Amino acid sequence: MLYRQSVNKLRKFLPNLRSLRRFGISILLFLGIVLFSWFVMAQQPVTLNLLLPAPDAPPLQRMIKDFEAENPGIRINIVEGPNATNLVEDLYTSAFILGESPYDLVVMDIIWTPKFAAAGWLLDLSNRISQDELAAFSPNDVEGGRYEGKLYRLPIRSDAGMLYYRKDLLAEAGLQPPETFQDLMAASKTLQKTGKVTWGYLWQGRQYEGAVAMFMEVLEGAGGFWVNPDTLEVGLDRPEALRAIEFLRGTVQEGVAPPGVTTYHEEDTRRFFQNGQAAFLRSWPYVWPLANEETSPIKGKIGIKPMVHAAGQSGAACLGGWGFGISKSSRHPEEAWKAIQYFTSEETQRQFILKEGYLPSRRALFTDPQIVAKYPHYPQILEVVQKAVLRPPIAQYAQASDILQRYLSAALTNRTSPEKAMQSAANETRRLLNAGQAKPSA
Numbered sequence: 001m002l003y004r005q006s007v008n009k010l011r012k013f014l015p016n017l018r019s020l021r022r023f024g025i026s027i028l029l030f031l032g033i034v035l036f037s038w039f040v041m042a043q044q045p046v047t048l049n050l051l052l053p054a055p056d057a058p059p060l061q062r063m064i065k066d067f068e069a070e071n072p073g074i075r076i077n078i079v080e081g082p083n084a085t086n087l088v089e090d091l092y093t094s095a096f097i098l099g100e101s102p103y104d105l106v107v108m109d110i111i112w113t114p115k116f117a118a119a120g121w122l123l124d125l126s127n128r129i130s131q132d133e134l135a136a137f138s139p140n141d142v143e144g145g146r147y148e149g150k151l152y153r154l155p156i157r158s159d160a161g162m163l164y165y166r167k168d169l170l171a172e173a174g175l176q177p178p179e180t181f182q183d184l185m186a187a188s189k190t191l192q193k194t195g196k197v198t199w200g201y202l203w204q205g206r207q208y209e210g211a212v213a214m215f216m217e218v219l220e221g222a223g224g225f226w227v228n229p230d231t232l233e234v235g236l237d238r239p240e241a242l243r244a245i246e247f248l249r250g251t252v253q254e255g256v257a258p259p260g261v262t263t264y265h266e267e268d269t270r271r272f273f274q275n276g277q278a279a280f281l282r283s284w285p286y287v288w289p290l291a292n293e294e295t296s297p298i299k300g301k302i303g304i305k306p307m308v309h310a311a312g313q314s315g316a317a318c319l320g321g322w323g324f325g326i327s328k329s330s331r332h333p334e335e336a337w338k339a340i341q342y343f344t345s346e347e348t349q350r351q352f353i354l355k356e357g358y359l360p361s362r363r364a365l366f367t368d369p370q371i372v373a374k375y376p377h378y379p380q381i382l383e384v385v386q387k388a389v390l391r392p393p394i395a396q397y398a399q400a401s402d403i404l405q406r407y408l409s410a411a412l413t414n415r416t417s418p419e420k421a422m423q424s425a426a427n428e429t430r431r432l433l434n435a436g437q438a439k440p441s442a
């Protein structure tokens with residue numbers, strides 16, 4: 001009797017047991033699928049996106065190839081932007097303003113840091129790198145990556161504007177490389193008269209950031225200043241600024257620079273110079289290896305020196321350069337930092353500089369035997385870089401630059417008198433700095 005009762009109970013329970021087992025199997029299957037997908041996902045490389053000016057893509061791509069070979073779990077995807085730095089900055093800005101930026105790495109011109117950092121778009125990198133490690137970089141380049149004492153950008157390469165000259169033509173004419181604005185005008189005219197070059201001096205006059213960098217050098221070389229970063233005083237309507245504009249306008253009026261110079265950017269001027277059509281050029285160090293490549297008509301015929309200046313003043317260089325930051329919205333900050341460490345490491349930079357001819361951001365590389373063997377002028381350039389002047393490191397830099405670009409272009413193309421243009425530029429800049437209660441970034 002008891003036995004029968006137990007068997008009956010068991011019979012009732014059995015279907016429950018079966019469904020329990022089925023339930024268990026489904027759970028296991030589900031967990032298996034989850035685990036498998038997680039495993040597959042974990043095997044997928046993480047992709048880091050970045051945006052940069054198109055001409056900088058091929059050199060970076062070469063470094064990326066090596067990085068990816070060493071780090072199979074990370075892929076880097078380059079989005080090529082326009083050539084002009086200010087247009088690339090606009091693209092980053094719109095991406096950040098729209099919300100989640102699609103970019104993990106932010107490839108930054110030295111002038112963007114205050115704005116991007118003040119807007120809260122970048123990760124603070126201060127605790128990721130020690131003071132000792134930072135000390136290996138040029139202090140100016142590091143400074144350009146700080147905002148209110150925190151570090152947001154690590155420099156990968158430096159830049160400084162300088163004067164290129166045709167040493168062959170100067171030697172033939174028995175002339176020394178020019179020191180002052182007047183020397184440059186006189187030497188240009190002499191060399192133009194020989195018929196060996198059509199133009200004397202080329203500079204970047206298009207309405208864009210490059211013209212601002214160029215103008216800063218002429219302005220400082222005339223003894224003037226744009227915005228004093230400590231006091232935020234604006235110097236654009238002072239007589240030195242007018243002298244600077246006078247020099248630039250004079251180059252066109254006296255036929256030393258082509259009339260089209262007010263529409264040229266770096267690459268236009270480099271091509272003219274490299275084709276042998278001009279005696280002097282103001283540009284960045286990237287020109288050197290290109291002008292000296294096998295097929296270049298001016299290979300081995302150029303010299304490089306600090307910019308010319310007004311008599312009694314000294315030559316000034318505008319500090320340029322590029323570095324990496326990490327977007328605050330990036331979902332892969334660790335991988336992004338790994339890439340930054342790789343790109344800024346001494347060995348990667350040595351290879352990068354040897355191949356591409358940019359200026360290193362690490363001081364020791366300027367005198368590195370391998371680098372000096374290829375670029376004997378680097379130790380001399382280090383001095384120029386160390387004295388190079390930062391464009392005002394203020395959060396409103398983009399607007400300040402835009403004001404200067406507009407009025408400078410108006411003055412250079414004779415649309416407005418230099419006095420009126422610089423008066424308006426100075427007033428607008430003052431209003432901008434007062435409205436934003438700008439404070440220096442230090």
Ligand code: GLC
Pocket residue numbers: 085109110111158159209210211213266284319320321322
């Ligand atoms: C170079 C400089 C950069 C500057 C730009 C202007 O790329 O490195 O700092 O803003 O030229 O065209």
